[in-house]
Amino acid sequence: MAKGKFITFEGGEGVGKTTQIRLLSKRLNAAGIETIHSREPGGSAGAEAVRHVLLSGMAENMGMSPAGEAILFAAARADHVDTTIRPALEKDTWVLCDRFMDSTRVYQGESDNVPSELIDSLEKLAIDGMVPDLTFILDLRAEIGLARAHKRRPDGEEADRFERETVSVHEKRRQAFLKLAQRDPKRCKIIDASQSEEEIAFDIWTIIERELLADQTGIEG
Ligand SMILES: Nc1ncnc2c1ncn2[C@@H]1O[C@H](COP(=O)(O)OP(=O)(O)OP(=O)(O)O)[C@@H](O)[C@H]1O
Numbered sequence: 001m002a003k004g005k006f007i008t009f010e011g012g013e014g015v016g017k018t019t020q021i022r023l024l025s026k027r028l029n030a031a032g033i034e035t036i037h038s039r040e041p042g043g044s045a046g047a048e049a050v051r052h053v054l055l056s057g058m059a060e061n062m063g064m065s066p067a068g069e070a071i072l073f074a075a076a077r078a079d080h081v082d083t084t085i086r087p088a089l090e091k092d093t094w095v096l097c098d099r100f101m102d103s104t105r106v107y108q109g110e111s112d113n114v115p116s117e118l119i120d121s122l123e124k125l126a127i128d129g130m131v132p133d134l135t136f137i138l139d140l141r142a143e144i145g146l147a148r149a150h151k152r153r154p155d156g157e158e159a160d161r162f163e164r165e166t167v168s169v170h171e172k173r174r175q176a177f178l179k180l181a182q183r184d185p186k187r188c189k190i191i192d193a194s195q196s197e198e199e200i201a202f203d204i205w206t207i208i209e210r211e212l213l214a215d216q217t218g219i220e221g
């Protein structure tokens, strides 16, 4: 039985997922809990190769259908679960992951209209029971997130194909993330990402303590 916890961070571009994973990781490490920081698409050698094909727009430019892309995402996820996530959890390491299955539901399911039956069966195959213990959905107006993502990018580096889409597409995804959270409130926690980094980290830590650490003794916050 895995003893580590699996926590995913979801939300649009530039909402602060990577920043919050770093902060949470530090806090957990200080409490004596080992962590790894992973991401999707990617997180394992095979999946990182697929990431390049997906985010560069290569698959799209070659005329691959949204369903084909969804299958590629699922292949990458299956490899990530098998070679990175499950082995870490079995060693008591907590896995903090930047995007996971909810991003597929929103980006491929809602934005690209991949049929929900296909999304469901791919999800089942790819995650193989590995449902996150907790998912933080960082909620922020799309234009603020995009402006943050833009500011962060080094000069000369191009936006990936998802960042290039319009604000209204991003705003629809934001609503889709909120809808997902409402359907699964036990796992998915909505966090107000317009707050300062410290305030967001505080909200996240409060939930971690309540949901995941309350039954563990000897851990100090
Ligand atoms: N609460 C915050 N308030 C203001 N700026 C923030 C906040 N959190 C993060 N930022 C800044 O916004 C930018 C994007 O943050 P970050 O990279 O953590 O977001 P992300 O969700 O991982 O983005 P992406 O989807 O592009 O990977 C960074 O420059 C970061 O320093």
Ligand SMILES: [Mg+2]
Residues within 6 Å of the ligand: 017, 018, 019, 098
């Ligand atoms: Mg990031």
